[in-house]
Amino acid sequence: QVQLVESGGGLVQAGGSLRLSCVTSGRTFSSTPMGWFRQPPGKEREFVAAIRWSGGYTDYADSVKGRFTISRDNAKNTVYLQMNSLKPEDTAVYYCAAGFEASMPTMRSGYGVEYWGKGTLVTVSS
Numbered sequence: 025q026v027q028l029v030e031s032g033g034g035l036v037q038a039g040g041s042l043r044l045s046c047v048t049s050g051r052t053f054s055s056t057p058m059g060w061f062r063q064p065p066g067k068e069r070e071f072v073a074a075i076r077w078s079g080g081y082t083d084y085a086d087s088v089k090g091r092f093t094i095s096r097d098n099a100k101n102t103v104y105l106q107m108n109s110l111k112p113e114d115t116a117v118y119y120c121a122a123g124f125e126a127s128m129p130t131m132r133s134g135y136g137v138e139y140w141g142k143g144t145l146v147t148v149s150s
Contacts, residue, residue, distance in 0.1 A: 027048065028121070028139055028142075029048075029049075029120075032045050032144060033118060033144030034147070035147045035149065036110055036147070036148055038112055038148055041106070041107060041108045042107045042146060043104060044060070044120075044144060045102055046103045049101065053098075056123050056138075057076050057122075058074065058075055058077075058120070059094070059123065060105045060120060061137075062118045063116055064116040071085050072088055074121075079095065081128065083128070088107075093105070093108075094106075110148045114146060114148050118143060119143045121139070122137070123137055124138045
């Protein structure tokens with residue numbers, strides 16, 4: 025059974041930092057892109073960041089560029105999202121996503137996602 029389990033969410037003040045982790049199990053994702061999406065309260069889910077299987081190429085939403093960093097450790101079956109300079113508008117449930125092989129171009133739209141985690145809540149207070 026494939027599982028993506030997020031952790032690291034919580035409550036943080038504006039300007040603070042958090043690091044989210046996503047551990048995968050059930051199959052190997054070392055050759056597929058991975059990503060993070062988020063769903064703010066009352067809004068639709070949106071793309072945050074994605075990383076190619078090799079880690080050599082990343083993509084970010086404009087709203088997080090320069091503040092968030094996505095990375096992966098294929099040996100640990102883990103993908104990370106380092107979030108700095110957090111803002112109240114970053115408050116959301118953050119979801120880990122595993123893409124189909126060669127789906128990096130379609131990760132941003134969500135069409136390239138094969139598996140989703142259940143999410144972890146990040147709350148940024150002002």
